[in-house]
Amino acid sequence: MTLLNKALLNVGLVGYGFAGKTFHAPLISACPDLSLHTVVSTRPEAVHADWPEARVVPDLATALADPEIDLVVIATPDALHAEQAEAALNAGKAVVVDKPFALSLADARRVVDLADEKGLFLSVFQNRRWDADFLALKAEIASGRLGRIVTYESHFDRYRPVVRDRWREAPGAGVWQDLGPHLIDQALNLFGRPEGITCDLAIQRDGGLSPDRAHATLRYDGGLRVVLNAAMLIAAPDVRFAVHGSRASFLTSGLDPQEDQLKAGMVPGAPGWGVDPSPPTIVEGETGARTSAPGPAGDYPAYYAAVAKAVRGEGPNPVPPSEALMVMEVLEAGMISSREGREVAL
Template sequence: MENPLNVALVGYGFVGKVFHAPLIQATPGLTLHTVVSRDAAKVQADWPELTVVSDARTAFADPAVDLVVIASPNDTHAPLALAALERGKHVVVDKPFTLTLQEARDVVAAASRAERLVSVFQNRRWDADFLTVRRLIEEGTLGRIAEFHSHFDRFRPRVQDRWRERDAPGGGLWYDLGPHLLDQALQLFGAPLAISADIARLRDGARAADYFDVTLRYPHHRAVLHASTLVAGNGLRFAVHGTRGSYLKHGLDAQEDQLRAGVVPGAPGWGMDPRAGEVVLERDGQLVTEIARAEAGDYRRYYAGIRDAILHGATPPVTPQQMLDVMRLIELGLQSSAERREIAVG
């Protein structure tokens, strides 16, 4: 393989430490070269050989850096992406891509002028259960889809003092999990006709949205996207209902837990979900429940796609238009919830 691409990671909080750093290091053709963090000791406890700098612009000015990955608070995404592009770097931004659709357009335009790649980290396209859903739909196992329910619920009843839960630009669950669920729906079904959203604060003392229930209206089916921080039971992830049967899946993809536990991406059992889900189909006039054949997930496929796009001109794993489509729905969802009405997507 060619000389590896040197990567500068901006931010070493939960997302940078748990997701990006190990996935970058585990992807052939990429090398984690620099981390931007004000806590050098924290970074070097995990990666003693890395360069650590406190200022992102120092990393952007380094000619050895090829690719910048931005895993800092949401309101810094657009300005940092623009600054990195100005220095001729390729850029990956953790979701959400930006705070507004106009910011997203500005970053995409800057990347085009600089002739550099820009992409957003939509790792959950490579969740095992989402890949299983995609296969079942594409194979026609469930028939014509009538209802698609996608849940990402957790039980976090106590409000924490962290930027994701503050009443500040980019805070709240809609910016945190909304981009994932919207992107998955768009991958399966394309753009909806309209969106209806209920985005709310339900926990005692909540300062940012901690709940959303969103319906995407398509000509012949509905996609319901739901997330809450007050779900201690149930654990539904997907419920997909069609004219031939249903797919039901409980529990989240295993890769996040594996990364939290320090499992090296690609180790034995990586991306395998022990809870494969069930398919309920009609056979000979009877409803029969079967264990679904589960696909294997692998978040490294995102970074392998970034590598191939930079080195070989392949289509990026998440294209600029796909990023803009998600940001458009993020904004329309906020408008729908504020005005308490369905908004046409057009």
């Protein structure tokens, strides 16, 4: 039976830490075209507490040897992404990789080349393209209400003063690799590749082992400047988006609700799912008038719905490898910029 006519695609989820448990397993299970068939984890009791019918295997090789698995979703620590994606592709599986795609642009390119060689589906999980506030912003830009965009600020700030013992905060990791891919992907989705990037990474918390503050400026032709900020010592994270155009500004605060809804156990797509509790505000340039501008509800389930269609050849890849590589290019250029204290051309 080919994937083109298979009624239900079986998914092997690799890893059941925060990303696998909070995002991937619920979203996969909510997709009517996908089945959470197998979870690769050394903690079967944790998986079965949430998904009693899922098969749990202790290693990736066992999952890849199963001909029933059509799609492999990699939700493991960043350092394993490229190696595990290559193994899944070599086993003939379609692959979704959680962000960041890989530790380096070279590793990411190697994975993409292998997918091309094998003729297999490959995508990177960029769920925040379906944040409620980002969907509202895209709609306002497309409508022309804001005019020509001249300044775009995107913040992913938190107050987490205590350094935690986890791989995301270990040496070699940090907020640029963890949150930077979200910020970069959204900006590139709107404006494409910039001309250059200037980035500053810093450790601000006592006992910090990796950068917990990232501030980057992407330079575009025509005067557009894109400012991206992620930090862990912001007690007043009042700004999420501050986007200024020749006609009006677009302002939001707070984060999209879907992550908290998933943490609380809400079933994706349930009543109230993705509804922004703090709709954006539009400030008119000529009058200064402020109006609320509610947009569509956030829609993380749309990613896996599109993946299922794309694997069957019925629709486009929601996050194609070319776009994932562009994010990696900007991410890596930002690290070079911070290290060398200069703008890096792209």
